[in-house]
Each structure stands twice: as C-alpha cells, then as structure tokens.
Amino acid sequence: MPDNRQMLIAALPSGPLQTSNFEMQTTPAPEPADGQVLCRTLAITIGAGQRAGLQGSASYAGAPQIGGVMGGTGVAQVETSRAQGFAAGDLVMAPTGWQDYSLHHADALQPVPAGTAPALQLGGLGVNGITAYFGLLDIGAPKEGETVVVSAAAGSVGHLVGQIAKLQGCRVVGVAGSPAKCALLTDELGFDTAVNYKDADFRAAFKAATPDRIDVYFDNTGGDVLGSAIFRMNIKGRIVCCGAVSQYDTANPAPGPRGIPGLLVNNRVRMEGFLVFDYADRYAEARAQLREWIEAGQITLKLSEYHGLDAAPQAFVDLLGGATTGATIVHI
Amino acid sequence: MPDNRQMLIAALPSGPLQTSNFEMQTTPAPEPADGQVLCRTLAITIGAGQRAGLQGSASYAGAPQIGGVMGGTGVAQVETSRAQGFAAGDLVMAPTGWQDYSLHHADALQPVPAGTAPALQLGGLGVNGITAYFGLLDIGAPKEGETVVVSAAAGSVGHLVGQIAKLQGCRVVGVAGSPAKCALLTDELGFDTAVNYKDADFRAAFKAATPDRIDVYFDNTGGDVLGSAIFRMNIKGRIVCCGAVSQYDTANPAPGPRGIPGLLVNNRVRMEGFLVFDYADRYAEARAQLREWIEAGQITLKLSEYHGLDAAPQAFVDLLGGATTGATIVHI
Numbered sequence: 001m002p003d004n005r006q007m008l009i010a011a012l013p014s015g016p017l018q019t020s021n022f023e024m025q026t027t028p029a030p031e032p033a034d035g036q037v038l039c040r041t042l043a044i045t046i047g048a049g050q051r052a053g054l055q056g057s058a059s060y061a062g063a064p065q066i067g068g069v070m071g072g073t074g075v076a077q078v079e080t081s082r083a084q085g086f087a088a089g090d091l092v093m094a095p096t097g098w099q100d101y102s103l104h105h106a107d108a109l110q111p112v113p114a115g116t117a118p119a120l121q122l123g124g125l126g127v128n129g130i131t132a133y134f135g136l137l138d139i140g141a142p143k144e145g146e147t148v149v150v151s152a153a154a155g156s157v158g159h160l161v162g163q164i165a166k167l168q169g170c171r172v173v174g175v176a177g178s179p180a181k182c183a184l185l186t187d188e189l190g191f192d193t194a195v196n197y198k199d200a201d202f203r204a205a206f207k208a209a210t211p212d213r214i215d216v217y218f219d220n221t222g223g224d225v226l227g228s229a230i231f232r233m234n235i236k237g238r239i240v241c242c243g244a245v246s247q248y249d250t251a252n253p254a255p256g257p258r259g260i261p262g263l264l265v266n267n268r269v270r271m272e273g274f275l276v277f278d279y280a281d282r283y284a285e286a287r288a289q290l291r292e293w294i295e296a297g298q299i300t301l302k303l304s305e306y307h308g309l310d311a312a313p314q315a316f317v318d319l320l321g322g323a324t325t326g327a328t329i330v331h332i
Numbered sequence: 333m334p335d336n337r338q339m340l341i342a343a344l345p346s347g348p349l350q351t352s353n354f355e356m357q358t359t360p361a362p363e364p365a366d367g368q369v370l371c372r373t374l375a376i377t378i379g380a381g382q383r384a385g386l387q388g389s390a391s392y393a394g395a396p397q398i399g400g401v402m403g404g405t406g407v408a409q410v411e412t413s414r415a416q417g418f419a420a421g422d423l424v425m426a427p428t429g430w431q432d433y434s435l436h437h438a439d440a441l442q443p444v445p446a447g448t449a450p451a452l453q454l455g456g457l458g459v460n461g462i463t464a465y466f467g468l469l470d471i472g473a474p475k476e477g478e479t480v481v482v483s484a485a486a487g488s489v490g491h492l493v494g495q496i497a498k499l500q501g502c503r504v505v506g507v508a509g510s511p512a513k514c515a516l517l518t519d520e521l522g523f524d525t526a527v528n529y530k531d532a533d534f535r536a537a538f539k540a541a542t543p544d545r546i547d548v549y550f551d552n553t554g555g556d557v558l559g560s561a562i563f564r565m566n567i568k569g570r571i572v573c574c575g576a577v578s579q580y581d582t583a584n585p586a587p588g589p590r591g592i593p594g595l596l597v598n599n600r601v602r603m604e605g606f607l608v609f610d611y612a613d614r615y616a617e618a619r620a621q622l623r624e625w626i627e628a629g630q631i632t633l634k635l636s637e638y639h640g641l642d643a644a645p646q647a648f649v650d651l652l653g654g655a656t657t658g659a660t661i662v663h664i
Binding site: 052243 | 558573574575588589592595601604606607
C-alpha cells in the first residue's frame with residue numbers, strides 16, 4: 001500500500017491555535033474491507049467552527065482526540081471500491097480528515113459530478129455554502145427591501161450570505177476585520193456597505209451603516225458584534241446564530257451580550273441557533289441553486305487556497321487569525 | 333364634579349422602588365367632551381413589567397413623566413358616556429391609570445360582561461392571562477410529554493403558564509423565590525416540582541428537577557435563572573422571552589447570560605421575545621379559553637388583593653420585592 005500522510009492533533013490549544021498543535025505522521029494506507037471504499041484526498045476545506053471542536057469540551061464538532069487524525073471534509077477520488085455504487089476514479093465528498101487516504105462506508109460518501117473542481121465543491125457547494133443558504137433563507141427569512149447584516153462577512157459563510165441576501169433584494173451590510181476585507185465586500189462582492197469591527201469608532205460606524213436598523217442579523221462571531229447588533233434590531237427582527245468565531249480561539253469566552261433578554265422582548269426579536277446538518281435531506285436543493293448562481297456569475301466565490309497537507313495547520317491558524325478571505329481550501 | 337384622587341409619579345426610582353416614588357393629589361374629576369366616556373375605576377392590576385416603564389429610558393411601557401398619573405390597566409364602571417356603544421353602569425377594561433376617574437375614547441375601552449368580578453377580569457383574563465396563553469402556546473409551542481420550565485412561577489403570568497402547560501400534558505417545573513411559593517406551586521397549582529432560586533444549591537437542584545432537560549423555558553426573569561436554563565435546553569428547545577423582572581428593580585442590569593450564542597447554535601435553540609399587544613386581534617380567543625378553564629376549575633387563579641388607591645404603591649413595592657403571589661390587584 002502507498003504511504004498515507006496524516007496530520008495528527010499533537011496537543012489541544014489552550015489559547016490561540018498554533019501550528020505546533022499538529023504533527024505529521026506517515027503510515028501505510030489502509031486496505032478496504034468488504035463494503036468499504038478507499039478514498040484518496042484531493043483537497044480539504046477548513047472552517048472556523050472546527051476550532052470549537054478543539055476546545056476539549058462537548059461540541060457539535062465532536063470530541064477531539066490527542067494523537068488522532070484531525071477531522072475535516074474533503075473532496076476525494078475513489079482509489080479502490082468494495083462497496084456498491086462507487087468505482088475507482090469517482091469523485092466524492094467525504095469526512096476524509098487531514099490525510100491522504102481514508103476508508104469509508106458508502107453511506108458516508110456524497111457523489112460529486114465528474115469534472116467538478118474540488119475547490120468549487122468544497123468552497124461553494126460545501127458546508128459553508130449550504131450553511132449560508134439555509135441559515136439566511138430558512139432561519140433569517142429576509143424580505144425584499146429589508147436590511148441584512150452579516151458578521152465575519154468576508155469569511156467562507158459570510159461572503160455567500162451577503163451575496164444571497166443581495167439576490168433577495170435586501171440592503172446588505174458586512175462586518176469584517178480589516179479595510180481590505182471591507183473593500184472586498186463592497187468593491188467585488190456587491191455589499192452595500194461594510195464596517196471594520198476593529199475600528200475605534202466601530203459602534204458609531206455600525207449605527208451609521210444601519211440607518212433603517214436591522215431586520216436580519218446573520219451572526220458568525222458572537223461577542224461584541226452580536227452585542228452591537230442586538231441594540232440595532234428592528235421590531236420582529238431575526239438573529240441567525242450560526243457561529244461564534246470570536247469565542248473559539250481563546251481560553252476565556254466573554255460573558256453574554258447585554259440586553260438579553262430585555263431587548264428581545266421589547267423588540268420581539270427571534271434569535272435562533274441552527275446546524276446545517278439538520279437540513280441534510282435538502283442539501284441537493286441548496287447545491288443546485290448555489291451552483292446555478294455561481295455558474296451564472298450572480299455569486300462570486302472567494303477562496304484562500306493552500307497547497308500541500310503540511311500547509312493545513314498554517315491555513316487553520318491564518319483562518320482563525322483573520323488572514324484569509326472566503327473559503328479556506330488546502331489542495332493535498 | 334366629584335373628587336378625583338390621583339397617584340402621581342413623584343420621582344423615578346434609581347434603585348429598588350419605594351412608596352416615596354409616588355404621591356397622591358386630589359383634583360376635580362374631568363368632564364367628558366363629545367365622543368368621550370368618563371369611567372370610575374373599580375380595581376387596577378399591577379404587573380412587574382411596569383417597573384421597566386419607570387427606568388426613564390425607552391421601554392415598551394412608554395416613557396413615564398414625573399408629576400404624571402401612574403399608568404395601569406383597570407376595570408371601571410362607566411359614569412357618564414358621550415360616546416356611542418357605552419352607557420352609564422357598563423363595565424369596561426381600560427387604561428385607567430392609578431386614579432378614581434379617567435376619560436377615554438370608546439376605542440380604548442374593552443367591554444366586560446356584566447357581573448364579572450373585576451379581580452377575575454384583571455387577574456385571570458387580563459394582560460397576565462393573555463400573555464401566559466399566547467407566550468406559552470404560540471411562542472413556546474409545547475408538545476405533550478415535554479418539559480416546561482417557568483420562572484417567577486408564582487407570579488401573575490407564571491402561575492398561569494404552569495397550569496396551562498399541565499393542561500397540554502407537559503411536565504412542569506416552576507422556579508420561584510421562597511419555600512412557601514414553591515409549596516404553593518406543587519401543592520395547590522399542580523406543578524410537578526419547584527425550585528427556589530435563592531437556595532445556595534440552586535444550580536444542582538435545578539439540574540435535578542430537569543432530568544430530561546428542558547423543551548420550553550418560559551422566562552419571566554432573565555438573569556441567573558435564564559443563565560441556568562440555557563445550559564439545560566434540549567435540542568430544538570424554545571426559550572420564550574416574556575420579561576426580565578430580575579433586571580427591572582435595579583440601577584445596574586447584569587451582563588447577558590453566558591453561552592450565547594454558542595449554546596443556541598449547538599442545541600439549535602430558538603429564543604424569542606414577544607409582547608402580548610401584538611396579539612390584540614386574538615384576545616377574545618384567549619379570554620374565552622381562560623374563562624372556561626377557570627370556571628371549570630382546571631386553572632386555579634391566585635390573587636394578591638389590596639384595598640384603597642393609597643395602597644397601590646405598597647402593592648407595587650411588595651410585588652417587586654417578591655412578597656406577592658399570583659396577580660396583584662388593588663381595589664379602588
């Protein structure tokens with residue numbers, strides 16, 4: 001069997017993630033048993049939510065194991081199939097983890113149409129795209145003319161949320177962490193305006209950017225931006241709780257935002273958490289619509305691409321540190 | 333014209349409310365102009381939410397005026413009518429405020445069936461009852477067999493929420509502030525169990541009282557009880573944000589609860605604020621059902637009754653201090 005490079009969790013981070021939290025090992029690739037499919041990873045995607053899975057406490061991302069292979073979703077090519085429905089050469093999406101080869105039962109594999117670029121599949125039609133689609137349209141339910149605000153707006157989910165909201169006829173405000181990201185949002189991605197949450201006058205700028213207040217706030221960050229948005233919600237506004245990236249890469253999560261529950265009551269605001277996995281039976285619908293929008297040029301896909309499995313830890317550190325835009329993809 | 337005793341706001345409270353925040357004056361009762369109805373107040377009800385209206389900042393209860401008559405809902409008898417649809421002697425529910433006589437346009441009056449006891453109308457079919465009804469059934473949407481937790485459970489809204497939840501086939505846990513209140517809930521009102529939030533081991537007791545976790549948390553308090561409940565919610569649980577009484581009677585509201593938004597995401601929890609006024613077109617439905625339940629003995633109405641307009645400030649102080657149970661009624 002060929003060599004299988006694996007990126008292991010060497011230590012759980014107690015503060016900001018470092019590349020030293022990972023270490024590479026090489027073992028022989030496994031052999032598929034009856035009913036199994038051996039896949040060779042072509043590319044993986046990294047999402048900020050995976051940092052929550054390294055907290056060591058209960059999390060939707062599952063409990064991590066020191067010495068275990070770092071988890072994650074990839075696009076892979078079937079190397080050897082001993083399961084019905086898959087043949088060598090097929091493209092699949094799978095929980096490959098950060099490694100060259102992985103074994104799966106057929107029901108863990110999602111077929112990917114031949115010829116699809118792994119980066120499109122992972123960065124536009126992957127978990128981030130589906131999350132943006134259902135979180136905004138199903139939980140946020142924006143109406144034409146409403147104001148939609150999204151945090152981590154230059155991120156993998158956020159940059160799609162804003163563009164989907166524009167397609168619904170909404171006024172869209174992005175919150176991001178640098179002037180370059182804000183410029184990306186307004187100049188390339190069609191956001192109406194953008195605010196840098198690291199600016200000293202963020203609260204005033206945020207207020208000025210939302211003159212008609214906020215109907216849908218799509219929250220990827222929690223923390224201060226959520227705290228500001230709660231004070232700007234319109235009556236019957238909706239807060240889509242998608243993630244809390246401001247709280248992941250730290251040992252000391254902040255207390256909750258002020259104004260809860262008082263402002264939720266006064267303004268009849270709904271705040272709802274969701275996980276995309278609850279929409280598994282509707283993924284195909286989301287992927288078809290996203291693909292159509294992307295191929296028609298109505299949505300611009302932003303990617304931060306890295307090359308080589310050994311670049312994955314740095315890609316993850318960059319992502320958490322705010323150095324990436326769009327979806328983070330590592331070509332293996 | 334007869335004398336009109338009026339209880340005025342003498343000063344806005346800067347900490348816990350005191351009776352000295354009010355003062356009585358006596359003026360001649362006003363005379364109705366064409367289209368107006370002069371009403372004589374029979375009884376008023378006081379709700380904890382009115383304390384929020386005295387914060388001096390924007391609030392759903394409206395901005396209070398020093399020197400103005402304290403606002404509030406009462407049952408009154410029509411003294412003189414110069415409006416169609418009302419005649420002297422009719423019973424009405426109206427925003428009477430804390431005074432003997434008040435003037436209203438007809439559209440501010442809700443007819444009350446002749447012979448209805450003011451305390452039933454205000455304490456069972458009033459804002460508290462309707463709030464309990466829509467907040468639980470519409471926002472909380474409990475299903476048979478689910479666990480419903482209510483805070484301020486011995487209060488005007490809470491004691492009805494728990495009993496309505498029992499009628500839906502739910503397991504009901506009340507949170508209240510004294511052993512006597514807890515005993516009231518379990519021994520008289522049919523709650524399955526009750527927990528005293530002032531106990532040193534509250535968190536452990538709360539956990540023990542919710543072995544199947546919480547499907548619907550009806551929050552009247554905010555603060556620590558909300559903070560505890562967020563950690564006990566089941567997947568797809570609903571938090572009904574009805575009030576924040578723990579935060580009203582203070583100059584220093586607490587920071588928001590920890591775990592927001594992280595726990596809302598992980599457990600796909602919906603947290604939704606509401607105001608009963610949004611249900612105005614369905615009040616009749618709620619009143620008819622509540623009246624049926626009360627008259628059939630399926631719901632036990634608890635009242636804390638006071639006598640005389642000059643007792644109203646003390647009644648309000650008692651209510652905020654946790655010395656009352658059920659609905660607080662002042663017979664004028």
